[in-house]
């Protein structure tokens with residue numbers, strides 16, 4: 695199998711962050727976003743359909759709206775990753791229930807791993823990652839190229 699080469703990439707101090715939550719985890723994301731609002735507002739935010747409504751309405755955080763997850767939102771985030779326009783993924787998944795678009799979820803998480811995107815799938819991981827000193831400065835990592 696052909697392997698990818700890794701090419702250096704730099705994240706700026708203002709990160710591009712995608713926020714996603716499955717329906718049963720919207721309350722968790724809401725609570726986490728409220729707690730982390732001051733940190734989040736320094737960055738550029740993207741969110742899928744329902745998640746964006748929760749974030750904008752409750753906390754007045756401006757986010758770039760993507761499609762709802764079941765209608766292609768996860769794949770849109772994957773495309774943003776492939777376009778080298780995403781630095782960070784916060785995705786509160788429901789581990790107990792498979793959504794109808796589970797294949798899309800798997801692709802998104804696979805892409806986050808492959809593209810070396812920090813991905814937090816629960817509030818504690820998100821807390822540790824958003825409070826990292828690396829969030830406030832440029833960071834040199836790598837991304838895959840064939």
Ligand SMILES: O=C(CO)COP(=O)(O)O
Pocket residue numbers: 714715716717741742743744745746761762763764767768793799
């Ligand atoms: O289903 C999702 C991610 O897989 C999230 O989609 P919504 O934000 O539209 O609920």
